[in-house]
Amino acid sequence: MLLDVRKLSGEFERVQRRYAPEAFQGADDYAVRAPVVLAFEVRKDRDRYHLTGTVETTLELACGRCLEVYPEPVRAAFDLRYLPQSANTGEGEREVEEDDLTTAYYRDETIDLGDLVREQLYLALPMKPLCREDCGGLCAECGANLNVTTCGCPQRWEDPRLAGLRALLDERKD
Numbered sequence: 001m002l003l004d005v006r007k008l009s010g011e012f013e014r015v016q017r018r019y020a021p022e023a024f025q026g027a028d029d030y031a032v033r034a035p036v037v038l039a040f041e042v043r044k045d046r047d048r049y050h051l052t053g054t055v056e057t058t059l060e061l062a063c064g065r066c067l068e069v070y071p072e073p074v075r076a077a078f079d080l081r082y083l084p085q086s087a088n089t090g091e092g093e094r095e096v097e098e099d100d101l102t103t104a105y106y107r108d109e110t111i112d113l114g115d116l117v118r119e120q121l122y123l124a125l126p127m128k129p130l131c132r133e134d135c136g137g138l139c140a141e142c143g144a145n146l147n148v149t150t151c152g153c154p155q156r157w158e159d160p161r162l163a164g165l166r167a168l169l170d171e172r173k174d
C-alpha cells in the first residue's frame with residue numbers, strides 16, 4: 001500500500017486504489033466490511049505533496065446502546081500535505097503538533113497509503129455509534145434488546161439530568 005512518489009509524472013496526478021477489506025483487519029474499534037476505495041489527486045511542489053481525496057468503505061461498528069454490530073457507511077474526505085521525513089528531524093522544532101491532522105511525512109520516496117486509510121477511518125468513527133437514531137437500547141432491568149422484543153419490566157430508569165430539571169421545576173411551584 002505504498003505510493004512511490006518518484007513514479008508520479010508531472011505536477012498533478014489522479015490516483016485510485018481499491019483494497020480488500022482483509023487488508024485493514026485488526027483495529028480495535030471497527031471491522032472493515034466492504035472494499036476500501038481510495039481516490040485522490042496529488043499535487044507536487046518540489047519535495048512536498050498535497051493529497052486531496054476520499055476514502056470510502058463500510059465499517060462494522062458496535063451500537064453504543066444495544067451493543068449489536070451494524071454497518072456504518074463511511075466517506076471520509078481528506079486534505080493532507082506530505083513533507084519529507086527529513087523535515088521532521090533535528091531538535092524537534094519542526095515537529096508537528098499532535099492535533100495537526102493535515103500534515104504527514106513520507107520517507108524513502110514513498111507515501112504509506114495504508115497509514116493514510118487507517119487514520120481516515122479512525123477519524124471517521126462516530127463519537128457515539130448508533131445502529132439507528134431511535135435505537136431502543138437494552139432494558140436496564142433484564143437486558144433485553146428493546147429493538148427486537150418487549151419485556152414486562154417497569155421502565156423505572158430516568159435520565160438523571162431530567163430528574164434534576166424536574167426537581168428544579170417542583171421547587172419553583174412551591
Ligand SMILES: [Zn+2]
Nearest residue numbers: 063066131135
Ligand atoms: Zn442499537
Ligand SMILES: [Zn+2]
Nearest residue numbers: 139142151153
Ligand atoms: Zn426488561
